[in-house]
Amino acid sequence: MSQPQNTAARRLVETLVVNGIDKVFCVPGESYLAVLDALADVRDRIEVITCRHEAGAANMAEAYGKLTGKPGVCMVTRGPGATHASIGVHTAHQDSTPMILFVGQIALTDRGRGAFQEVDYREVFGGLAKWATELESPERTVEVVERAFATALQGRTGPVVVALPEDLLHADGGPAPQRAVVPAKAALDPAVLAQIGERLKAAERPLIVVGGSGWSTEASHALADWAERHMIPISGSFRRKDIISNDRTNYAGDLGLGCNPKLTARAKAADLIIAIGARLGENPTQGYTLFDRDHTAGVLVHLHPGPEELGRVWPTLISGVADNSLAALALTTLEPGRDWRAEGEQAHADFRAFSTPVAVTGAVNMSECMAHLMDAVPEDAVVTNGAGNFAAWLHRFYRHRACRTQLAPTSGAMGYGWPAAIAAKAVDREREVVCVAGDGDFLMTGQEMATAVQHGLNPVVIVVDNGTYGTIRMHQEGHYPGAERVIATDLKNPDFVLWAKAFGAYGVRCETTEDFPAALEDARDAAIARRVPALVHLITSAEDIAPGRTISGMRGG
Structure with a gap:
């Protein structure tokens, strides 16, 4: 009734x-x-x-x-x-x-x-x-x-x-709604903008850090164009790589977990840091060790929509309350009258070198797989992930080339990537969406495969199966090394191909780097042509616990 x-x-x-x-x-x-x-x-x-x-x-x-x-x-x-x-x-x-x-x-x-x-x-x-x-x-x-x-x-x-x-x-719900809520957005104070302009003209080693949510494509492109024209090194905050195209010739990489040491050195040496939208919390500041308070008081320009974030941790040289996009657009009106070509070119060269695939010991080289993923999917493909050491390979070796193509939790939440991929498909059914998930990470919310099938949503998920909770295992090996000390981190996983097929999805198994392109192509074909979710079961070695790190190496072997 x-x-x-x-x-x-x-x-x-x-x-x-x-x-x-x-x-x-x-x-x-x-x-x-x-x-x-x-x-x-x-x-x-x-x-x-x-x-x-x-x-x-x-x-x-x-x-x-x-x-x-x-x-x-x-x-x-x-x-x-x-x-x-x-x-x-x-x-x-x-x-x-x-x-x-x-x-x-x-x-x-x-x-x-x-x-x-x-x-x-x-x-x-x-x-x-x-x-x-x-x-x-x-x-x-x-x-x-x-x-x-x-x-x-x-x-x-x-x-x-x-x-x-x-x-x-x-009960009686009272008056009906009359119109949509239009949020108020703060613009950057012109006096603050003028102060930034003066400091920028005098800077020798500037660095821009972008973060936060709600960036418009217009603001992203405008800031990228302006920063590249003046060759100011620009970086993303933790899991905000997609705000600025990583192909920009002045892009310096992202400040996050497993950060490029050359980028952290650049941030420490900067004589002007313009942070837009980034809170500069624990992960982008390497456990609050990247800066010290005396340093930021003389170099940090912090622009953020929430006034409560300004001065919360780091003293600032200049603070401004402004919407991220409006702050970025305001910044592009500045004409410093110079460029920082050598700084920008070196920052990007450091990034390119750091995001070039590395050698591993196992049959699957995740760095090469992530580089291939980048080459295989369209520039506007949405790539999602949850939390785990598998994500270090994705973040380091996959280069985002368009705004709003990264869905990743700065909260470090396991199980985020797969539901996020389903939501991304619900938002735009024609856009390619790929989730990269660890085995422990995926089974936190893997039952949402049923949701994807039921609602006709067809993302691809790459389940990186190394049989362990990788991040915890890495820290366990670091603090309590030795095979006899391994406890609570090993995992017994299902055959994920059969598991996917049980839901009505497509599944393909992959055990070598050489087989990954074909496996990914099969999964993408199934998702696009048959319009079903597709899963790549990628078997990797726990020995290659992180880029450039092995378990035996951590044990001194």
């Missing part, structure tokens, strides 16, 4: 429609059935993607937010559903991604009784989200949801959590 047209559930869905949301990622629950029923009436405008685990659904919503710039919307039920989804909220917070998590909640009349699956969501998500709230007055539904959009999109973008008491969803 259809519900009345003015319920809180319907007002919520109307607000999503008005704000241009075309995808909702969910695991259904009885606590928000009224919202699902309202979504049934707008199937022509909002696609509901049913997932197999709330962590997968939340990761998909986070990836949607990264790709589109609109809040990714996830819906889950109370208690276990919400806590499963918390990983996606954490990633959205660390990665500055707009996202809204709607959680079905116990009836408002039962609150405080310890009811079935009762959770205080303000308390649980208070430190993970920009705002965590609960609907308490159904007639204010549109107000609360519009505030969720504004909060997610303004300043440093991020996640919002809204709990929905099931009894209120059937």
